Amino acid sequence: MEEENSRANDRELGRREQTRSHNQALILAAARAVFAEYGYSRTTVRDIIRATPLAAGTFYNYYKSKDEIFQAIRDETALKVRPLLREARSGSKTADKFIYATFRTFFDFVVAEHAALVTGHSSNAMHVRVDTPEIIAGFGELEEDLASAIAAGILPRVDIKYLTASIAGLAFELSENMMDREKPDPEAAARFATDLVLGGISGMAKK
Amino acid sequence: MEEENSRANDRELGRREQTRSHNQALILAAARAVFAEYGYSRTTVRDIIRATPLAAGTFYNYYKSKDEIFQAIRDETALKVRPLLREARSGSKTADKFIYATFRTFFDFVVAEHAALVTGHSSNAMHVRVDTPEIIAGFGELEEDLASAIAAGILPRVDIKYLTASIAGLAFELSENMMDREKPDPEAAARFATDLVLGGISGMAKK
DNA sequence: GCGTTGTATGACACTGCGTCAACTTAACTT
DNA sequence: AAGTTAAGTTGACGCAGTGTCATACAACGC
Incomplete structure (x- = not known):
């Protein structure tokens, strides 16, 4: 259905929308880099725009505020993991x-x-944080899946809300602990967490 | 050893240090209230000082910056729980x-x-957060105590670092979950978390 | 009393966010 | 292809908020 020679998928976009999405990507990439380097509070919108060929005011053509672009980056990451x-x-x-x-x-x-x-978000903490509101929200789906698993008899009956929170808490804190180590080992961390949860809920079920 | 009639413990302080600590407390209390109401980024130093009888510049006689007083408040809380x-x-x-x-x-x-x-710290999240760096640091002591407990045979041998992180993660996430409920129930939350951990580590020990 | 030293004050300099009127460029019209 | 409109770009500007500083003031020692 496309014209021939449409190698690039922006072939049939007008020049306008082409540069629009180009610039948007440019700004987003710059923002990711600068935020990662300086953290939220110590990066300025000017810092971000300086890392692109654009001018100060242009930023606000793409994002309403510094806060909004920060949210956008975090949402993007959270949406990927769900x-x-x-x-x-x-x-x-x-x-x-x-x-x-x-x-x-x-x-x-x-x-x-x-x-x-x-x-x-904090002053100069360069620590990797995974327990952002967006990712926490993603664990809402876990709650549904846990409910299904319990209904299907795969998991014993326990308080679902507490169990969801527990799994989330383990995931967050063990992630950060894992990343602080010389050589992060997702397998070992996952094994530990799984054993803890399984042993725990099977104990509860017996009561 | 004190003079008679020393009901107030600032009796033998000079007037200077008396008002100094008085003002310091005044500012700290005001800051706590205002931060709690508006969150970090939406409160200004002027907001804080306006809640006291003092003038703008005076703030900086007691705290170097807005960031510093925020830290002071968090440290104070963390130091209390340890x-x-x-x-x-x-x-x-x-x-x-x-x-x-x-x-x-x-x-x-x-x-x-x-x-x-x-x-x-974030824009407008009024959510109660307990996993601040200061409180996380407090769990370093937990690691020592776990080591002692294992040495004493009270707990089975498991990876202490992962166990510490797990307990911390459960404490943080269950706290927040608990506080989101209509009627927070520390007993139930603690029971759940304890059962999970105990069941989990006894399962691990058997391997 | 009287110098000294610490404290209070609010005007000011500065930084950084977000806006806006003037200008440029793309797309469409005839 | 010149003209019209719509959208995008620009940097100067307004404004808010932080932190500083010269000046004024109050407490302390003598």
Whole structure:
């Protein structure tokens, strides 16, 4: 349905929209780099725009504020991990596979994307943080999946809200602990977390 | 050893130091209130000082910057919980008591102090956050105590670093989950977390 | 009393965000 | 292909908020 010679997918975009999305990408990439280097509060919108060939005012043609672009970056990352987690869990027929897949996928993601995980909002903390509101929200899906798994008899009946929070808490804190080590080992971390959760809930179920 | 009629403990302070500490406390209290209401970025130093009878410049006689007073507040809170946690664990002769005391004390503290737990640095998130760097650092002591407990045979041998991170992660995330509920129940949360950890590590030990 | 030293004050300099009127460029019209 | 419109670009500007500083003031020692 396209014209011939449409190698590039922006072939049939007008020049306008072409440069628009080009510039948008330019700004976003610059912002990611600068935020990663200086953290939120110490980067200025001018710093970001200085890393592009554009002028100061142009920034606001693409993003309403410094806050908005920061959100955009974090959303982007969070949105990437959600389908991965869902997908990883989907085929799991046993409790062990279900829980392990969740942790392993998350830890692998953190290792792969840690440069993109924007550092804290705070003054000069260059620490990698994974417990952003966007990622936390992503664990809402986990709650649904846990409910299904319990209904299907894969997992024993326990308080779902607490269990979801527990898995999220383990995922966040073990991620950061893992990344602080010389050689991050997602397999070991996932194994530990899985054993903890499985042992814990099987103990609870017996009561 | 004091003079008679020394009801107030600033009796033998000079007037100077008396008003100094008075003003300091005044500013700190005002800051706590204003930060709690508007969050970090939306409160100005002028907002803080306006809640006291002092003038703008005076603020900087007591604190170097807005950031510094924010840190001071967080440190103060973090420093309060540490001895409580140590104390709570100290007498515990069984694994269950040891772990439960840790969680229960932490959750009770969060409930009691939640107004003082300054909300996130971020734009307008009024969410209570307990995983500040200062509080996270406090869990270093937990690691030492876990090591002792394992040495004493109270807890089975497991990876201490992962276990510490796990307990911290559970404490943080369950705290926030607990505070989001209509009626926070530290007992139930602590019970859940304890069962999870105990069941988990006893499972690991058997391997 | 009287110098000295620490404190209070608000005007000011400075930095950084977000806006806007003037200008440029793309797309469309006839 | 010249003319019209719509969209994008630009940097100077307005404004808000931080932190500083010269001046004024109050406490302390003598």
